[in-house]
Amino acid sequence: MPETLKDVLRVLLVDDDDVDTMSAQRVMKRSGVPVEVACESDVRVGLARASQEEFDLLIFDLIHPAFTREQLLAALPALATERRAIVLRTAAEGQLVPHEFVEAGVATVLSKSAQGDESLARVLGDLQGARLEERAAAPQRPYAVAPSTLLEGSRLAKLESYAVLDAPPEPLLDRLTELASKVCGTPIALVSLIDAKRQWFKSRVGLDASETPREVAFCAHAIHDPSRPLEVRDAHTDPRFRENPLVTGDPNVRFYFGVPLTTEECLPLGTLCAIDTKPRELSDEQRKTMVDLARLAEDGLRIEAAIRAAEARFA
Numbered sequence: 001m002p003e004t005l006k007d008v009l010r011v012l013l014v015d016d017d018d019v020d021t022m023s024a025q026r027v028m029k030r031s032g033v034p035v036e037v038a039c040e041s042d043v044r045v046g047l048a049r050a051s052q053e054e055f056d057l058l059i060f061d062l063i064h065p066a067f068t069r070e071q072l073l074a075a076l077p078a079l080a081t082e083r084r085a086i087v088l089r090t091a092a093e094g095q096l097v098p099h100e101f102v103e104a105g106v107a108t109v110l111s112k113s114a115q116g117d118e119s120l121a122r123v124l125g126d127l128q129g130a131r132l133e134e135r136a137a138a139p140q141r142p143y144a145v146a147p148s149t150l151l152e153g154s155r156l157a158k159l160e161s162y163a164v165l166d167a168p169p170e171p172l173l174d175r176l177t178e179l180a181s182k183v184c185g186t187p188i189a190l191v192s193l194i195d196a197k198r199q200w201f202k203s204r205v206g207l208d209a210s211e212t213p214r215e216v217a218f219c220a221h222a223i224h225d226p227s228r229p230l231e232v233r234d235a236h237t238d239p240r241f242r243e244n245p246l247v248t249g250d251p252n253v254r255f256y257f258g259v260p261l262t263t264e265e266c267l268p269l270g271t272l273c274a275i276d277t278k279p280r281e282l283s284d285e286q287r288k289t290m291v292d293l294a295r296l297a298e299d300g301l302r303i304e305a306a307i308r309a310a311e312a313r314f315a
Helices: 018-030 043-052 069-079 099-103 114-135 152-162 171-184 218-222 284-313
Strands: 009-014 035-040 057-061 085-090 106-111 188-194 198-205 211-213 230-232 255-262 268-276
Touching (some): 009 018, 009 043, 018 035, 018 114, 069 099, 099 255, 188 218, 218 255, 218 268
Parallel strands (some): 009 035, 009 057
Antiparallel strands (some): 230 255
């Protein structure tokens, strides 16, 4: 396909360190993805440009000497859109990033390191793939099929690195799933992980099936926007889901509440969700408790992944 302006990803890189800026530019140039990069050293100027111009990718240094992290956090939500990825870069490799950044629309956090450079190149490939997917004709279904996440390749690579798919049950996650069912008063609760073609249940209460196709998964919609839980109070009245096979047939979903489970890099892997066969609405306290349980489930997945990595090293 001949390259046109629409085939070129427009990137805004905001970093006051010239060396880091040049390094990121080299990575993007070598990625093989056509990019047009604009650079700003002043974060305020960068934020203004991001709000006024069309960019596919915004890259911000997490730390600026004249602009606090809290100020950046407050400015990001206005810049987040479904078709634009916001990436933070930090020199503190392995730094835990608060969930507030996920809620502000950050797609992922990268370290300023060789590994971070590889991840940046993958981000560009993900965005290019998302553009190609938009052009492809989607199969016609009587229900909504969630599109791939914006950074799908990065998300799947991280999920694979956890090595938890098709693994035996984890007692901590099973306990959290039981608590989710009790908190919400629902017969079904799940820890669901979304891979390329399916949703697989790492933990489940009230459901015999161990997986479903991804295209029918409510959780695939939830991870598309990891900044907030997805609540469907009555699937029979929601045009996205009323013809979904999980609604019209077993397990006859009517109510769904799913909290995205994200990694330290802000990438969504799946959800902690509660499901009922009748319509309902959660209280604010129930919603808050579900979010707290989801944070514990994320910790549980990270611990299990770390144990499996250690076992692999010393096998």
